[in-house]
Structure formats: C-alpha cells, structure tokens
Amino acid sequence: MKNSLEVTIENLDLAQISQSGQCFRMWEKEKSTFCLVAFGKYLEVRQNGQTFLFSSSEEEYRTIWRPYFDLDTDYGYFAKSVDREDHYLREAAAFGSGIRILRQELWEILVTFIISQQNNIPRIRKCVENLCRKYGEPAIDGNGEGFYKFPGPDALAKAGEEELRDCNLGYRSRYIANTAAKIASGAFSLEGLKDMDYENAKKALMELDGVGIKVAECICLFALHRIEAFPVDTHIRQVLAQHYPQGFPLQKYPGYAGIMQQYIFYYDLHGTDRSERVQLKNQPR
DNA sequence: GACCAGGGCCGGC
DNA sequence: GCCGGCCCTGGT
Numbered sequence: 458m459k460n461s462l463e464v465t466i467e468n469l470d471l472a473q474i475s476q477s478g479q480c481f482r483m484w485e486k487e488k489s490t491f492c493l494v495a496f497g498k499y500l501e502v503r504q505n506g507q508t509f510l511f512s513s514s515e516e517e518y519r520t521i522w523r524p525y526f527d528l529d530t531d532y533g534y535f536a537k538s539v540d541r542e543d544h545y546l547r548e549a550a551a552f553g554s555g556i557r558i559l560r561q562e563l564w565e566i567l568v569t570f571i572i573s574q575q576n577n578i579p580r581i582r583k584c585v586e587n588l589c590r591k592y593g594e595p596a597i598d599g600n601g602e603g604f605y606k607f608p609g610p611d612a613l614a615k616a617g618e619e620e621l622r623d624c625n626l627g628y629r630s631r632y633i634a635n636t637a638a639k640i641a642s643g644a645f646s647l648e649g650l651k652d653m654d655y656e657n658a659k660k661a662l663m664e665l666d667g668v669g670i671k672v673a674e675c676i677c678l679f680a681l682h683r684i685e686a687f688p689v690d691t692h693i694r695q696v697l698a699q700h701y702p703q704g705f706p707l708q709k710y711p712g713y714a715g716i717m718q719q720y721i722f723y724y725d726l727h728g729t730d731r732s733e734r735v736q737l738k739n740q741p742r
Numbered sequence: 743g744a745c746c747a748g749g750g751c752c753g754g755c
Numbered sequence: 756g757c758c759g760g761c762c763c764t765g766g767t
Binding site (some may be wrong): 575580623626 | 763
C-alpha cells in the first residue's frame with residue numbers, strides 16, 4: 458500500500474463495520490485489508506489489532522477519514538454505560554465493540570436506504586453497485602486504483618424510473634426517480650436538514666417519496682449523525698419482542714440510543730445465537 | 743425447485 | 756389505523 462499513514466485507534470473494527478449494515482460500499486479486499494469509496498474518494502485501510510494503515514495523505518486523513526470514522530468520539534464510554542443488569546445488551550456491546558457510526562454522505566445514504574426497504578443486505582450492495590457503475594463518474598485514485606463515484610441527484614433524475622429499473626431496484630425505482638427529481642429541481646434542500654433538530658429533520662425527510670419512519674431514522678442516524686435515532690426494523694422488532702417486551706429503555710441512553718441499536722442489530726445478524734433462533738423460527742408449528 | 747423473508751412504504755379503505 | 760400489494764433474490 459503506497460502513501461500509507463499509520464495510526465493507533467481503539468474501538469474500531471473494520472470487519473465489524475463493513476458487516477454492520479450501515480454502509481454498503483466497503484469490502485474486504487484481502488485478509489484484514491478493507492477498501493471503500495466515499496466523498497468521491499477511494500480508500501484502503503489495513504488493520505492489525507489497534508494499528509491501522511491508511512492509504513491516504515495525512516491531510517486527507519485529518520479532513521476526511523478521521524471524521525468519517527467518527528474517531529474523535531469515545532465509544533468505550535458508550536459500551537461502559539450499558540446497564541449492568543441488561544445481560545443481552547452487555548453481550549451485544551462486547552460482541553460489536555469495534556462498531557462506530559460512520560458519518561456518511563447525506564444523498565448517498567438517502568438513496569441507499571430507500572433501496573434497503575423490504576430487501577436484504579447482499580442485494581442492497583448489488584443494487585448500489587449497479588447504480589454506481591451505470592451512473593457514477595469513473596475515477597482513478599493516486600495509487601492507480603479505479604472506482605466509481607456515487608451518482609448525484611441530477612444523474613438519477615435524468616435517468617428516470619424506467620431506466621433505473623435496469624439496476625434491479627424493482628418497485629423502488631419510482632421512489633428514487635421521484636426523490637432525485639425533487640432534489641435536482643431544488644424543490645427539496647438536503648443542506649437544510651443539517652441545521653434541523655432530529656424530529657424536524659425526520660419529518661422533513663418523510664416528505665420524500667419512498668421515505669417512511671424507519672428509513673428517515675436510518676438517514677438521521679447514519680448521515681446526519683443524530684445518534685439518538687433508534688430505527689426499528691424487522692430484526693430489532695424481533696429482539697424487542699424477545700428481550701424487551703416492555704419496550705427498549707431508551708431513557709437509559711439519553712441522546713445516544715442509536716449506538717445501542719447498532720450493537721443490537723449487528724449482534725442479531727452475526728451473534729452466536731442467531732443460527733439457533735433461525736432454526737427455531739423455521740420449525741413448523 | 744419451492745418457499746419464505748428481507749434494515750418498509752404507499753394507497754385504499 | 757389496518758391491510759394488501761409490491762420487484763427481486765438470498766438463504767434454506
């Protein structure tokens with residue numbers, strides 16, 4: 458890896474983040490080396506414990522990647538704050554202790570989470586990649602690595618619903634075409650969302666076609682970094698039914714319940730008890 | 743090959 | 756507020 462910068466970081470695990478369902482353009486290129494595209498740039502990072510090699514300049518690391526990975530936040534604090542009596546959440550937090558909430562681009566996350574509805578993670582990745590290959594600008598980074606940028610609102614608005622269907626988006630093509638048009642025309646301002654509080658941002662997002670409560674909350678959490686957002690999807694719903702029949706104790710994690718949501722989501726997807734639970738679910742009754 | 747479910751939303755009632 | 760329909764495909 459050329460042009461690499463060595464950094465020591467606690468509570469960061471690239472494998473966990475890449476499989477946490479918050480980002481869809483991060484891959485394990487080779488053992489312990491991950492690559493991703495964000496903000497129109499290509500990045501490789503190699504991890505060995507708490508030592509990381511970034512394929513970027515120090516300047517780019519400071520201005521782009523350190524904020525992107527939310528490295529100025531102490532995630533050890535979040536994990537330690539978990540209720541001692543809550544054994545499920547303690548396990549989940551320990552299991553996903555390398556997860557951080559990335560600060561991703563608003564437009565990209567908006568489109569990506571419209572795609573995510575009633576969909577599964579491998580296919581979401583494919584859909585996003587199809588979009589980038591077909592409508593994204595091709596580029597080459599300083600080390601000669603080729604990649605596609607995420608296409609802007611203009612490109613997707615111009616494509617239109619019928620053409621977007623070629624990316625295997627299914628019925629979500631119409632949502633994306635309509636939403637892209639609304640933003641490309643200036644009828645809706647993404648920038649305006651950044652100055653709003655959580656509730657107002659969520660309400661405004663839901664004016665967009667294909668954005669309901671859950672998707673709006675994901676956008677708030679993963680792009681606007683409103684870490685109080687606690688999106689409830691099909692996985693979280695099942696965990697709540699099993700472990701929190703009275704509802705999740707949001708008040709114990711004031712202003713950062715979204716971190717707990719992410720620990721739970723990741724644990725439910727990749728934790729050790731999943732296979733047992735899936736088998737249980739598949740049993741005829 | 744069949745069947746279920748997937749980081750839900752919309753429109754009609 | 757509830758319910759059916761929805762594109763497509765990964766997993767079993």
